[in-house]
Amino acid sequence: MKQPERVIYFAGSIRGGRDDHAIYAHIIEKLKKFGRVFTEHVGSADLTAGGESGSPRDIHDRDLNWLKSSDIVVAEVTTPSLGVGYEIARATEWQKPVLCLFRAGTGRTLSSMISGCPGVMVREYTTVADTGEILDDFFLGLRRDGE
């Protein structure tokens, strides 16, 4: 019998700032090797820091439904974002495996709420090309843990 497809929730900054949207798009492309990505719009150049139209409550509930029904959460956490922090807390509340990717060399330091959160794996990278190997290792580790 065919295995159900793995579903991945990708989280990146929207209203916190869109400086890294092209990096999000690259990571989302790489993630497609491992499953279906619910939140492909997060990488779109058309999505600005004004966010999506629609009521905040509808957006909140839609995103949380996606998050709840996903198997794995991957977040890019270099640009600070209230929404991404919120989603990481919910994902760990619901015991989803969470991988956070943090870009070195920007002068930023990552929040201790994220880097010190049990249930979150943080991996630093330098260029987006490095993230391929990090993702390979992370998904291989999940298989070993009997995901």
Add this chain to the structure above:
Amino acid sequence: MKQPERVIYFAGSIRGGRDDHAIYAHIIEKLKKFGRVFTEHVGSADLTAGGESGSPRDIHDRDLNWLKSSDIVVAEVTTPSLGVGYEIARATEWQKPVLCLFRAGTGRTLSSMISGCPGVMVREYTTVADTGEILDDFFLGLRRDGE
């Protein structure tokens, strides 16, 4: 018998950026009228975006213990912050009343994860002087709800 003192957790950006630390300090001063504020260091000019020293896990666990044992959470959410978003999610998971203060006129828009979260009350303000009345209303409402 004397009522036990109300305990307030104040959340503001640290590693997300310290542009608003003076505003946090003003809000913390106003909050002292309503109870004990656990996290007074968040308003300190000495605390930089490098954050506190110490292991991330220790900082995470200390802050979550403070959050868990607080009665009310007040967050300033103008500067995007992963840690503040994370703390708001935990506070609503634990059914704490949460007030978020968002400054108008900065060109930013607030994350839908915060403005659309049931259990979070968002109030816009223009100058820090306005926050006094917002806090009065919020704490009066809590008393009416039989906090």
